[in-house]
Structures are given as C-alpha cells and as structure tokens.
Amino acid sequence: MIIGKRIDEVLSLQEDQQKIPFESLLPKGRLEEDTVLLRKENIQLVSSSQKKLYVSLTSSAIKEGLEVGLGAIITIHDTTKERELEEMRLDFVSMAAHELRTPLTSIKGYLSVFIKENASKFNAEQNTFLTRINNATNQLSSLTENLLNVSRIEKGTLTANLTPLDWAITAQQIVDQFQERAKENNLTLTFEKPQNIPQISADKVRITEVLSNLLANAVSYTPPKGQIVVQITNQGDQVVTNVKDTGRGIPKEAIPHLFTKFFRVFGALEEGSKGTGLGLYISKAIIDLHHGKIWVQSEPGEGSTFSFSIPALNNRD
Ligand SMILES: Nc1ncnc2c1ncn2[C@@H]1O[C@H](COP(=O)(O)OP(=O)(O)O)[C@@H](O)[C@H]1O
Numbered sequence: 149m150i151i152g153k154r155i156d157e158v159l160s161l162q163e164d165q166q167k168i169p170f171e172s173l174l175p176k177g178r179l180e181e182d183t184v185l186l187r188k189e190n191i192q193l194v195s196s197s198q199k200k201l202y203v204s205l206t207s208s209a210i211k212e213g214l215e216v217g218l219g220a221i222i223t224i225h226d227t228t229k230e231r232e233l234e235e236m237r238l239d240f241v242s243m244a245a246h247e248l249r250t251p252l253t254s255i256k257g258y259l260s261v262f263i264k265e266n267a268s269k270f271n272a273e274q275n276t277f278l279t280r281i282n283n284a285t286n287q288l289s290s291l292t293e294n295l296l297n298v299s300r301i302e303k304g305t306l307t308a309n310l311t312p313l314d315w316a317i318t319a320q321q322i323v324d325q326f327q328e329r330a331k332e333n334n335l336t337l338t339f340e341k342p343q344n345i346p347q348i349s350a351d352k353v354r355i356t357e358v359l360s361n362l363l364a365n366a367v368s369y370t371p372p373k374g375q376i377v378v379q380i381t382n383q384g385d386q387v388v389t390n391v392k393d394t395g396r397g398i399p400k401e402a403i404p405h406l407f408t409k410f411f412r413v414f415g416a417l418e419e420g421s422k423g424t425g426l427g428l429y430i431s432k433a434i435i436d437l438h439h440g441k442i443w444v445q446s447e448p449g450e451g452s453t454f455s456f457s458i459p460a461l462n463n464r465d
C-alpha cells in the first residue's frame with residue numbers, strides 16, 4: 149500500500165551518503181521558465197525493505213496556466229545494471245593495463261641495455277630498426293600508463309600527493325628532456341628563465357606528466373622549423389605555465405572538447421593514429437587535483453598556447 153503515503157516514507161534518496169530532502173523535489177514559490185526542479189544522476193535509492201538501487205531522477209513541476217504550486221512529477225530510472233556494467237568495464241581496463249605493464253617493463257629494460265651494449269657493433273640499418281623498436285615500445289608503454297590513469301580517474305582513485313615544489317627548476321629539467329625530440333623534429337624549444345617564482349604545492353610526478361603531455365603535443369603538432377616556448381609567470385596568487393607553439397592551431401569548434409576523453413581534432417586515424425586523445429583529459433584531471441585550471445588559446449594556422457595555473461604556496465602556510 150503506497151497510495152496516500154509521502155514518497156520519503158517509502159523510500160529514501162541519498163547522494164554521497166547524505167539524504168536528499170523531500171522538499172527539494174517540490175516547487176517552491178514562483179517558477180521560472182524551466183519546470184525542472186531537480187535532476188540527479190547516479191544517486192542511491194534505499195527502499196523501505198533496505199534494498200539499494202542506483203537511479204537517476206528528474207522532478208518536474210506541474211504547471212497549469214499561472215498555477216504553479218500543484219506538485220511535481222518525479223521520474224526515477226533504475227541505473228543499477230548500467231552501473232555494474234560500467235564498473236566491470238573499468239575493472240577490465242585497469243586489469244588489462246596492469247597485466248600489460250609487467251612484460252613491457254622487462255622489454256623496455258632489456259632493450260635499453262641491449263641498445264647501449266650493441267649500438268656500435270650494428271650497421272646503420274640495424275640501428276634504425278632498433279630505434280624503431282625502442283620508439284614503438286615507449287609508445288606502447290605510454291599508452292598503457294594512459295589507460296591506467298584513465299581507469300584511475302573514472303574510479304576516483306587518481307590521487308596527488310601535494311608537497312612544496314620548486315616548479316621553475318622541475319620545469320627546466322622537463323624541458324631539457326624534450327630538447328632531443330624537438331631537434332629531431334627540427335623545432336626550437338626554449339625555456340624562458342623565470343624570475344621570482346614562488347613554490348607551489350604539487351605532486352612532482354603528476355605535474356611532470358602534465359607539462360610532458362603539453363610538450364609532447366607541441367612537438368607532435370608543430371611543423372618543422374617551428375618554435376616552442378615555455379614560460380612560467382607569477383600572476384597574483386597563481387603560478388602560470390604557458391606552452392606556446394607555432395603549430396597548426398586548433399579550430400574554434402574543437403576547443404570545448406579538447407579536454408574530454410579520446411577527443412582528437414582530426415579523429416582516431418589522424419597521422420597513422422599516433423595519439424589516443426587521452427593526454428589532455430588526463431592533464432585536466434591532474435590539474436583539478438592541484439586546485440588549478442588548464443586552458444588553451446589558439447588560432448588555426450598560427451599556433452596554440454596551452455596554459456595551466458596552480459595556486460602559489462603561501463609562505464605563511
Ligand atoms: N599544441 C597543439 N597544437 C595543435 N593541436 C593540438 C595541440 N595539442 C593538442 N592538440 C589537439 O588536441 C587533441 C587531443 O590532444 P591529446 O589529448 O594530447 O591527445 P593525443 O595527442 O593523443 O591525440 C590532439 O589529437 C590534437 O588534435
């Protein structure tokens with residue numbers, strides 16, 4: 149027997165363990181144009197028999213002419229099965245990436261020793277082959293790490309261990325590591341020596357990943373003879389890092405999608421499918437963990453400037 153009871157006598161709606169108050173489902177005072185009062189995804193519904201389900205919910209006010217306080221129509225959609233499938237998918241991706249990582253680590257390790265010991269004994273062609281094997285191995289390994297990171301982001305287990313960091317020094321080291329790749333692509337890469345940059349509170353490994361992703365993109369998407377400049381500036385209470393390139397730029401329509409998963413401006417098959425469209429998505433998630441912001445300014449044909457800001461570490465902290 150349900151008729152005649154209030155909805156919250158029969159079931160309880162919860163979001164992050166907090167009860168959603170019954171009143172928030174109902175119209176209050178004057179209605180605006182929109183009659184949707186509340187829309188929630190992935191909340192928990194606990195029935196009076198303690199059965200738990202995941203649901204999405206929409207509450208819409210009933211409106212008749214000028215009458216607005218008539219009540220609401222609440223639609224609840226059970227998403228428990230979808231959620232279970234989603235969890236299985238995430239577990240699978242994470243397991244597969246972990247399993248790939250172990251043999252890859254050993255291939256990488258032995259390969260680098262092998263190359264070091266034999267480079268001088270091999271002829272040019274053999275060395276070219278080895279370089280290709282090495283590049284492909286690195287590509288596979290960064291793809292695996294990206295997949296692991298994506299599954300961490302989606303499971304909510306990507307974390308950042310924030311400690312004081314001299315970002316100007318770390319950034320310089322990262323830029324140095326990219327010099328060779330820039331040269332191979334016939335690009336000049338400069339680091340503008342910053343002045344008086346305060347420390348930031350950051351996870352060194354993760355923030356390195358962000359700058360590396362931006363530099364890897366700048367190198368990949370800038371035609372030969374181009375220039376890449378890295379700047380770090382202190383703006384108010386933020387430390388801002390810019391990666392400027394003279395590359396092909398990004399069309400306006402693509403900009404809102406850039407930081408979403410698997411997005412690539414020219415799709416998956418672009419340039420022999422070198423990328424995966426995960427780098428910027430992961431970078432944004434990392435910057436979010438640092439309470440910062442990431443954005444881009446770009447003009448097609450003229451170049452792009454990717455920037456991120458991280459709050460400066462206050463000396464009084
Ligand atoms: N510096 C850049 N210049 C031009 N396009 C870029 C630049 N950086 C990123 N992009 C575009 O954004 C897309 C997403 O970048 P990213 O998430 O790093 O994925 P990936 O590099 O694997 O494709 C790229 O495929 C590219 O089309």
Ligand SMILES: [Mg+2]
Binds near residue numbers: 425
């Ligand atoms: Mg990339």
